[in-house]
Amino acid sequence: VLLDFTIGFHVEVKEWDENGMVRWKTFRRQKREWIKFAAACREGEDNSKRNPIARIRSDCEENNPITYSISGVGIDSAPFGIFVVNPRTGEINITSIVDRELTPVFVIRCFAKHSLTGIDMEQPLELRVRVLDINDNPPVFAQTVFTGSVEESSMDNTLVMKIIATDADEPNHLNSKIAFKIESQEPSGAPMFIMNKYTGELHLANYLDREQHSSYTLVVKASDRDGAADGISSLCSCNVKVLDVNDNFPTLAQSSFSASISENSLSSELLRIQALDADEEFSDNWLAEFYFLSGNEDNCFEIVTDRATNQGILRVIKELNYEHLQTRSLLIGVRNVAAFHHSVAHEYQMSGTPITIEVKNVIEPPRFHPSSIVFSVPANTRANYIVGTYTATDEDTGTIASNVV
Known part of the structure; x- marks a missing residue:
């Protein structure tokens, strides 16, 4: 048996006839072949001028009547009828954009x-049949408005937010x-900000001071074709x-304060x-916290903060005695409820x-000290016997009161 695959399937068989003579019998089967090509189509264009965009042919048609047909998406599956085939020639034409x-x-399945x-x-x-891309889609942002935040006094290059956009055109x-x-x-x-061209990451580029500007609004553009002039662009807003x-020290509206109060009274x-x-x-960065540096060793006073006005309210919680001290001198300090930010904490100086x-x-009535006293009286005491002496004190002068009835 001789096998030859160069031009087809070629088989020669050695036989002996009835007379014992040797002869070779040859069997040939031509190689069946699909002859094909497919031109790419460009989206959004009339590709019919390139028809036929593909051609199929089987070499079986040399000896047999062949009918060609096709099947698949764009043919007999939606969208229907984009491709048609000539059943006799195998030419495939495109009919629509x-x-x-x-x-x-x-993917076209071809039959013979x-x-x-x-x-x-x-x-x-x-x-x-590959569809070639044209730039017919703009970048689309994941959100119409992006919102982010960053602390004032943050270091340069601090990440603020990431902008996300996609493009429906051909990946890569x-x-x-x-x-x-x-x-x-x-x-x-x-x-104040820099944008990473490729990742969409927004970073801090400069020193931020909330007391100067508490927010920023940015307009960000996303352009395809790597930002080239012939690309398509979209815009979005970013609110930062x-x-x-707590990078500001509290101060007081005046360099000194004064008040007066009658002795023997309290005040809220x-x-x-x-x-x-x-x-x-x-915020706790703004809210004041008052404290005494001196003058309140006997705890006659306290200061509480009015959270609505950030005012310290000085209260008298123990009665004061004019005769003991006519003037009280207090020294107070102020700080915040929140700790000072590390960028300024070392600059804080306690000052009073x-x-x-x-x-x-006030005119005070005489008072007995002590408020009660006990006297002993012997038995059989005669009338007008002096049991003892109980004197009242003039609170204003500290001497024995006179004209006491």
């Missing part, structure tokens, strides 16, 4: 059947390669809130002491603000 974002590749018997003359052929292609850029900043001035830190609000602080209102309290004298 295609969209790569809907179908990036059309005997025209009379309908028997498959070949194994089905899979023909792939220039048409879908997005470049980000900050278009504008409000309030304007020195650029500057978070407060003797004096209001206004604290000033540039940090965020009503004086408060002078005048104690007013």
